[in-house]
Amino acid sequence: MRALRCRGDGEAPEVGAVADPEPGPGQVLLEVTAAGICHSDITVMNLPGEGLPFPMPLVLGHEGAGTVAALGEGVTGWEVGDAAAVYGAWGCGVCAKCAEGRENYCLRAAGLGIFSPGLGAPGAIAEYLLVDDARHLVPLGGLDPVRAVPLTDAGLTPYHAIKRSLPKLTPGSIAVVIGVGGLGHVAVQLLRALSPATVVALDVSEAKLDLARQVGAHETLLSDEHAATAFRALTGGQGAQAVFDLVGAPATVALAAALAGVESDIVIVGLGGGRIPVGFGALPHGTTVSSTYWGTRAELIEVLALARTGAVEVHVETYALDQAPHAYERLHEGKVNGRAVILP
Ligand code: NAD
Ligand code: ZN
Ligand code: ZN
Numbered sequence: 001m002r003a004l005r006c007r008g009d010g011e012a013p014e015v016g017a018v019a020d021p022e023p024g025p026g027q028v029l030l031e032v033t034a035a036g037i038c039h040s041d042i043t044v045m046n047l048p049g050e051g052l053p054f055p056m057p058l059v060l061g062h063e064g065a066g067t068v069a070a071l072g073e074g075v076t077g078w079e080v081g082d083a084a085a086v087y088g089a090w091g092c093g094v095c096a097k098c099a100e101g102r103e104n105y106c107l108r109a110a111g112l113g114i115f116s117p118g119l120g121a122p123g124a125i126a127e128y129l130l131v132d133d134a135r136h137l138v139p140l141g142g143l144d145p146v147r148a149v150p151l152t153d154a155g156l157t158p159y160h161a162i163k164r165s166l167p168k169l170t171p172g173s174i175a176v177v178i179g180v181g182g183l184g185h186v187a188v189q190l191l192r193a194l195s196p197a198t199v200v201a202l203d204v205s206e207a208k209l210d211l212a213r214q215v216g217a218h219e220t221l222l223s224d225e226h227a228a229t230a231f232r233a234l235t236g237g238q239g240a241q242a243v244f245d246l247v248g249a250p251a252t253v254a255l256a257a258a259l260a261g262v263e264s265d266i267v268i269v270g271l272g273g274g275r276i277p278v279g280f281g282a283l284p285h286g287t288t289v290s291s292t293y294w295g296t297r298a299e300l301i302e303v304l305a306l307a308r309t310g311a312v313e314v315h316v317e318t319y320a321l322d323q324a325p326h327a328y329e330r331l332h333e334g335k336v337n338g339r340a341v342i343l344p
Contacts (some may be wrong), residue, residue, distance in 0.1 A: 002344070003126030004324045005057040006041075008049035012325055013060055021122065021130035023072035028131040030084065034149040035124035035342045036063030037327055038182060043271050044119065045328075053113060054120035061342070062088045062116050063153045064124025065145040068137075075134045083145065084137040085152050085304065086124065088116045089294040093133065104160070104294040125324055127344050138300050143307055150182060150314045150339040153294065155303045157269060158187035158244065160295030162194060165242040165265040169195035174235055176259050177201045178223060179246035179270060180208040182339040185215050185315060187244055192216040193311040197241065200234070202227055202255070204334075211315065211337055223251075228258040239284060240264055248272035248291075260287050267292055316341045 001020050006013040023029040041060050049056050064086040068078050078084070091098040091106025092114060098106050106114070115121045117129060131137060140148055162175075169175055175197040177187045184201065185208075191199045192215075201212035202223040209220040221230050232238075239261020245252050248270025256266045257276050263286035266276065276282075276289050283289070295303075306312050315338025319327040327340040 001127040002321060003059045003122070004061065004321065004342070006045045006060050007057045008045065008047045008052070010046050011049075013045060013328060015322055015324060018059060018122070018126070021128055023070050023130060025073040026075060026133055027072040028068055028075055028078060028134050028137060029070040030064065030066035030086065030129045030131055031069040032064055032066040032124055032126060032129050032344045033145040034065045035061040035344060036150040036152070036154065036182070037061070037125070037324070037331060037340045037342060038063060038153055039331060040271060041118070041328065042332060054115050058118070058120070059122040059126050060118050061123035061125035062118035063149050064088070064117060064129050065140060065149040065152070066129060069128060078134055078137065083140040085140055085145075085148060085300070086117065086129065086131060087136045087138055087297045087300050088118070088152055090114055090116050090121070090132055090136060093135065101297040104296060125321070125342050125344060135297070138297070138304060141304065141308065143304060146318060146341050146343065147314050147316055148304065148307060149341055150186070150316065151303050151307055151312070152300060154182040154314065154339050155186045155190075155307070155312065156295035156300050157292070158183050158246070159190055159303045160299050161244055161267045161269055161292045162187065162190050163299065164292070165267065166195055168241040168263070168265055169197040171196045173197045173241040174238065175199050176240045176243040176256070177212070177217070177246065178244065178252045178256060179203060180212040181246065181336070183269065184208075184246045185211050185338055186312060187246060188212055188215050188217045189312045193306060200231065200240070207337060215315075223255065227255055231259050242267065244269060246270050248274050250274040257283055260284055262286050264288075265290070314339055318343055
């Protein structure tokens with residue numbers, strides 16, 4: 001079959017032929033209908049090409065949806081032809097976190113060498129995807145796979161981050177989204193759907209701020225050296241109750257700290273390498289700083305259910321498999337509005 005592979009060391013990914021996967025016991029073979037591309041893939045492309053705990057070249061893609069093409073021995077509950085989204089945060093399935101469906105925080109995955117598709121295991125930007133266990137499939141339930149596939153990460157990740165902060169997002173509160181890309185434009189919609197908070201979105205690009213307003217942000221601000229002052233002017237000096245940093249760079253985590261109010265949450269989702277100093281007086285009193293990873297299987301079911309109500313709509317641009325390297329160039333240049341989805 002054909003697939004998009006990356007070699008690491010910052011090299012551009014390439015479309016080529018790889019062996020056809022076959023499902024073993026408990027596994028499911030999915031014919032991929034749509035695969036989303038995430039900024040984290042660029043981090044993967046920049047990993048060293050050797051010495052990793054998984055083999056390179058690696059088939060990219062950790063947002064996948066498709067139809068069941070073949071069932072491994074012992075799989076029940078699924079039929080060939082069923083449409084499914086893939087829950088990508090694969091864990092061991094038995095530890096305390098996995099037992100709760102919180103496989104994104106599996107206690108044993110690293111030790112057992114369990115990797116998510118496209119993040120160590122062969123990924124979804126391919127004609128077929130081998131799904132390690134039938135429990136990783138969630139029925140699409142009538143959703144269009146092209147618009148739904150980004151919900152498996154660009155939807156699920158902010159959903160998980162936001163849900164933890166909902167008790168702080170009471171009427172009159174302010175929620176901030178930094179970075180209105182694939183994750184951020186869904187985050188704005190999730191905040192509008194799940195909370196009464198005023199949503200303030202920041203980005204370096206005017207086009208992304210346009211998108212933020214289009215999807216429901218009450219206020220938008222350019223993310224530059226004047227952003228904190230502009231924010232305080234906008235809010236009458238009030239700090240935010242929750243700040244979701246979907247960039248995570250040194251400049252944005254510093255901005256997140258500057259926008260946070262007392263007893264607020266600062267949630268760092270982006271992989272930009274920024275660090276926030278914590279200590280008495282470093283942040284407004286009572287502030288909690290955390291980083292979150294992906295989301296739970298139950299939350300993916302919830303995000304898909306929310307999408308079925310029409311409350312969340314992913315803006316997508318689509319590409320054929322051969323155009324996938326071009327889609328990544330556009331993502332790298334900050335030109336993708338919403339999420340780019342590959343149709344293998
Ligand atoms: P994206 O490229 O689609 O969006 C990033 C957005 O941030 C763009 O709109 C860009 O203009 C904006 N931006 C860049 N610099 C900025 C700045 N200084 N201030 C404000 N905005 C800025 O990326 P994405 O796919 O949405 O991913 C976002 C981040 O989240 C990436 O770092 C990705 O690796 C990470 N991520 C983390 C998880 C997790 O589980 N923690 C999951 C998925 C993605
Ligand atoms: Zn991702
Ligand atoms: Zn586990």
